[in-house]
Amino acid sequence: DSGVTQTPKHLITATGQRVTLRCSPRSGDLSVYWYQQSLDQGLQFLIQYYNGEERAKGNILERFSAQQFPDLHSELNLSSLELGDSALYFCASSARGTGGSETQYFGPGTRLLVL
Amino acid sequence: GENVEQHPSTLSVQEGDSAVIKCTYSDSASNYFPWYKQELGKRPQLIIDIRSNVGEKKDQRIAVTLNKTAKHFSLHITETQPEDSAVYFCAASFSGGYNKLIFGAGTRLAVHP
Numbered sequence: 221d222s223g224v225t226q227t228p229k230h231l232i233t234a235t236g237q238r239v240t241l242r243c244s245p246r247s248g249d250l251s252v253y254w255y256q257q258s259l260d261q262g263l264q265f266l267i268q269y270y271n272g273e274e275r276a277k278g279n280i281l282e283r284f285s286a287q288q289f290p291d292l293h294s295e296l297n298l299s300s301l302e303l304g305d306s307a308l309y310f311c312a313s314s315a316r317g318t319g320g321s322e323t324q325y326f327g328p329g330t331r332l333l334v335l
Numbered sequence: 336g337e338n339v340e341q342h343p344s345t346l347s348v349q350e351g352d353s354a355v356i357k358c359t360y361s362d363s364a365s366n367y368f369p370w371y372k373q374e375l376g377k378r379p380q381l382i383i384d385i386r387s388n389v390g391e392k393k394d395q396r397i398a399v400t401l402n403k404t405a406k407h408f409s410l411h412i413t414e415t416q417p418e419d420s421a422v423y424f425c426a427a428s429f430s431g432g433y434n435k436l437i438f439g440a441g442t443r444l445a446v447h448p
Contacts, residue, residue: 276433
């Protein structure tokens with residue numbers, strides 16, 4: 221157990237819908253990262269938050285957004301869902317998220333299926 | 336651009352043999368190189384990492400080597416066991432992205448008894 225929690229574990233929804241994925245980082249960690257893992261794409265970095273502020277962005281679609289709250293939990297919002305958004309979504313956390321050499325600990329993931 | 340290439344994509348070995356997975360990265364300013372093991376449907380788990388001020392690091396049967404000049408790093412697993420079967424991902428941090436990690440495409444390792 222990494223100490224990072226994610227809910228829900230599984231999500232089934234229809235195209236065009238909107239969902240929210242939730243992540244709680246390890247105790248004391250200030251940075252949260254979101255990754256998408258599709259069958260043919262490996263682990264793709266989406267976005268990083270540090271202490272409530274966006275710090276780095278990857279190939280995140282405009283239909284996706286995220287935020288980190290004062291209690292440091294983070295939510296990833298996916299809207300206007302398409303079949304291709306079906307994937308495993310992982311959250312990871314690290315202590316500070318600066319300096320480029322911190323260990324990231326992954327949560328168990330949320331499996332999203334868009335029908 | 337930001338890129339990490341990983342080879343091979345699949346690797347099949349006999350129990351007790353060694354396995355080697357290689358990665359190359361594009362950003363010469365990268366300074367952190369973790370390796371993750373992922374079992375089917377589970378989270379990626381860190382198995383070993385190396386920072387740019389070190390050329391080699393070992394932890395029991397697992398070792399990682401780093402060649403900064405060539406921008407290569409490799410994972411070596413000795414005396415493989417069936418429980419080593421999983422997908423292994425290399426990653427590199429990128430200087431412009433705080434702690435952002437760019438992952439390789441993964442290597443599916445199968446260890447046969």
